[in-house]
Amino acid sequence: MILTVTPNPALDVTYRVVALEPGESHRVASPVRRAGGKGINVARVIAQTGGHAMALATAGGMAGTRLAADLLASGLPHELVPVAAETRTSIAIVDETAAHATMLNEAGHPLTIDEWEHLGEAADRLSIPAQCLVGSGSLPTHAPEGFFASLVAIARDRGIPSIVDTSGPGLVLAARAGANVLKPNRRELAETTGESDPLDGAAQLIGLGAGLVFVSLGEKGMLALSASDPSRPLRARLDAPLRGNATGAGDAAVAAIASCLAQGERDPSVILARAVAWSAAAVLAPVAGELGPGFDEFERSLVVSPA
Numbered sequence: 633m634i635l636t637v638t639p640n641p642a643l644d645v646t647y648r649v650v651a652l653e654p655g656e657s658h659r660v661a662s663p664v665r666r667a668g669g670k671g672i673n674v675a676r677v678i679a680q681t682g683g684h685a686m687a688l689a690t691a692g693g694m695a696g697t698r699l700a701a702d703l704l705a706s707g708l709p710h711e712l713v714p715v716a717a718e719t720r721t722s723i724a725i726v727d728e729t730a731a732h733a734t735m736l737n738e739a740g741h742p743l744t745i746d747e748w749e750h751l752g753e754a755a756d757r758l759s760i761p762a763q764c765l766v767g768s769g770s771l772p773t774h775a776p777e778g779f780f781a782s783l784v785a786i787a788r789d790r791g792i793p794s795i796v797d798t799s800g801p802g803l804v805l806a807a808r809a810g811a812n813v814l815k816p817n818r819r820e821l822a823e824t825t826g827e828s829d830p831l832d833g834a835a836q837l838i839g840l841g842a843g844l845v846f847v848s849l850g851e852k853g854m855l856a857l858s859a860s861d862p863s864r865p866l867r868a869r870l871d872a873p874l875r876g877n878a879t880g881a882g883d884a885a886v887a888a889i890a891s892c893l894a895q896g897e898r899d900p901s902v903i904l905a906r907a908v909a910w911s912a913a914a915v916l917a918p919v920a921g922e923l924g925p926g927f928d929e930f931e932r933s934l935v936v937s938p939a
Contacts, residue, residue: 634678634890635762636671637755637783638689640740640772642722643699644668646879646919652727652734664919667699667706668722670768670797673880676921677887677910679708683894686710686762688754690743693718711758713751717741717772724879724920731875740772748776755783759790763894766886767806768797777801781809793893797886799824807840812893815886815907817848830855831865831939838862844900846889846907848882854911855939856904865939866901868908870930880920885911901936908934 646664667689675685687710691700696712696719703710720738727734743751759765765787767780780802787794788810795813796806799820807814814837818830827833834845834857847855853869888910892903909930916924 633684633686633762634675634764634766634894635686635688635755635758636675636678636766636768636890637751638669638671638687638769639743639751639767639775639779640720640770641667641669641672641689641691641699642720642738643695644722644724644920646724646726648726648728648918651729652725665698665702666919666921667702668920670883670886671766672703672708672710673883673921674766674768674887674890675708675710676706677884677914677923678891680923681887681891681910681927683891684709686758688751688758689713690715690747690751691719692716692741695719695721711754713747713754715743715747717743720772724877726877726879731877733877733879735879737770740770740775742772742774748779752779752782756786759786759792762790762792764793764795764890765790766795766797766890768883768886770798771802778805780811781805784809784811787812795886795890795893797882803837804840807837807842810841810843812843813846813889814842814844815846815848815882815889817882818850821847831857834865835862844903846885846904848885848911850878854885854904854908856900858900861900866904866936867939868904868934868936870908870912870934874912874915876915876924877918877920878915880917880922881911881914883920884914884923905934905936906931
């Protein structure tokens with residue numbers, strides 16, 4: 633089982649328009665509403681590809697009630713820590729002509745000290761049967777910056793690998809805590825490390841203590857840098873970029889990495905190929921947390937080469 637922890641989940645609302653024209657009124661069909669947040673999306677993809685995942689998150693207010701109802705209806709194994717604050721809403725507007733999505737992400741409301749303790753206790757308890765622990769997403773306002781680092785410590789105590797997908801101080805502290813894998817995108821990495829070159833940014837995280845760093849480059853694929861061989865960075869990409877909804881592509885990559893680690897795979901080139909393949913397949917799916925058809929074919933056709 634792969635445990636995913638999402639401290640700042642969202643009720644995802646996805647609208648689709650033929651063409652988005654800023655400043656104009658648009659008539660749209662009813663949106664898709666479902667439980668979201670990076671860790672929940674990761675768990676959905678793992679389940680879709682035949683793996684076993686447990687999604688741990690918080691939930692509060694009416695949006696939290698809708699999030700809980702959607703998770704229950706989906707059949708995805710989960711546990712929700714009740715909180716007083718309203719769960720945030722994330723809105724995606726998919727432009728079908730331009731094949732891109734505009735995101736409106738609310739910041740999460742603060743949690744109490746007791747609520748943070750309950751979330752940490754639940755992660756510790758649920759990690760006992762887990763084969764991999766994933767901490768994903770942003771932190772709500774006034775969150776303890778070391779929360780993801782504490783998940784790394786839990787995983788280390790259990791003897792299982794840890795993956796952290798976040799940005800800012802939480803990413804740095806996770807690296808210092810010795811996370812097995814970090815997966816920022818290029819923008820997050822630059823903002824966190826101050827390095828415009830993703831290889832330099834990844835090397836900085838490796839120097840802090842991370843074992844393996846994957847950097848999403850969007851249409852340009854993904855880079856991987858390993859502490860075991862930092863002089864040999866790897867890169868993988870498709871021959872041509874795909875048109876679709878890239879929302880959730882990074883979460884699909886994390887799901888791929890987690891599935892590899894849970895299966896005992898440690899070869900960075902193998903993990904990188906699956907991460908890029910699943911990320912590409914997510915672009916073809918209508919909403920985050922799903923893969924479109926063809927992820928197996930993508931994985932077989934990818935070429936991994938030195939960066």
